[in-house]
Amino acid sequence: MSLASYIGYNKEIPVNDEYTDDxxxxxNCFADVDNLENVKNHQFTTPYVYEVSSxxxxxxxxxxxxxxxxxxxxxxxxxx
Numbered sequence: 033m034s035l036a037s038y039i040g041y042n043k044e045i046p047v048n049d050e051y052t053d054d055x056x057x058x059x060n061c062f063a064d065v066d067n068l069e070n071v072k073n074h075q076f077t078t079p080y081v082y083e084v085s086s087x088x089x090x091x092x093x094x095x096x097x098x099x100x101x102x103x104x105x106x107x108x109x110x111x112x
Contacts, residue, residue, distance in 0.1 A: 036062045036085075038071050040078030047082065061085035 039058070048059040063071070063083045072081040 036083060038063075038068075038075065039082050039084050040072070040076035041080045041082060042078050044080055045082065056084060056086050058082045058084055 045058065048057050050059075059082075061083055062085075068081050068083065072078075075081075
């Protein structure tokens, strides 16, 4: 599972699609053009939408129980 963040902006800004050592960068990581358009249509009123990425990941801890996992799946389905 991945976590993506997006930013809506009123002006076009440069996008960096190459790997950098920067902590955060604006560029495509998970989303393609269709995904960004979908995010824009449902979440933003700005003319431009960008994906904000970082190089850190999310680790699911070992102590997550099957019950907690099932609850998280229910919440995720409600969010869709």
